Amino acid sequence: MPVLKQSDARRAFSAEFKWQLVQESKERTLSVSELARKYDVNTNQVFRWVREVNVGKALWVRRAKGEVD
Template sequence: MKRSRRKFSAEFKTKVVLEALSERLTASELAQKYEIHPNQIAQWKREFLDRAAEVFERSGKPEQQQSEEDATQLYQKIGQLQIENDFLKKKLLS
């Protein structure tokens, strides 16, 4: 009978990688501790190190994205208020 694939959370992977980076235990010992293959630990570690710089590159983007969304909502509100204002001016002058 085939075993189904296990899915690991990002928190679990991070925990394993950080422990691997501390080098207190060997990859084989970590693999035995967490019941995963040593190659899997090496792969997660390599991926973690390759993407480490992205953490600092993206540090300002979520805030910037939020301000862009806020600006879009404000422009929509301004447009709506302008239409209402024009409508009321026409009604007042009629």
């Protein structure tokens, strides 16, 4: 059985971490690409989180805002 390397394992990000990145992207002090590099996250993932906040349908968004336990 092959052993998973650190880079092969999926990472899980907390709702608070995602919310922080989205809020920082709205401040526009750094570009989304710069934010992604700063936090070692894929740029497309950050754009997805921003889109999910704008739509407001994702569970993590409601959790980050304290609307769901």
